[in-house]
Amino acid sequence: MPKVLIPTPLRQFTGKQDAVAVPGATVGEALNALTAQFPELRKQIFNDEGKVRSFVNVYLNDEDVRYLGKDATAAKDDDTISLVPSIAGGRR
Amino acid sequence: MIRIEGAAWASMVAHAEGAYPNECCGAMLGSNGDGVKLVREALPLENAFAGEQAARYELRPEDLLAADRAARERRMELIGIYHSHPDCDAYFSQTDLKNSCPWYSFVVLSIRNGKFHHANSWLPNVEQTAAEKEELSY
């Protein structure tokens, strides 16, 4: 099963686990399985329309899945999925 | 609340003053327990904003992924992001809010005429509509 690395502040929703192995043949299936297992996590990752929130970049190993197959990107055993925030700003 | 250890704080201030009149940005690593976030190390990151950097910053996701891995390897946690506001106060602007992530503390350093002036820490909500001030000590 692919493994999802849990960012520190979200471990409160996964019983303190820093990584969770979840069933799923694609990145989208894996994230859905993860948030089905830990429902409080869902709001942090998906918006009300069920889309991944704008501030979340999903990485499969070292690649942003946006440049692979997005949600349909195949996830194999031993693959690592990371949730990487999109952060910017400015004084004005 | 968030507490920043002396050496980490000194490197954040030096980074922000050195980047003046541009904005700087970086990651804060440390531990999180008993309701207190403790920053033990500041990791300066490149401001990747493609335009004028005097009023904008942008972090590369790859750099944040690397920062998170570095933290895990050293048994620390990525707990926050810092950036500077040259010649204005350490508020959380609309631009900051719209490009924020609710998982982290956002420390803003006000730099006036090239010197550190004051700082605040902010906790944006998941909808990116408001940020709450967090008690900060350094």
Ligand SMILES: [Zn+2]
């Ligand atoms: Zn700002």
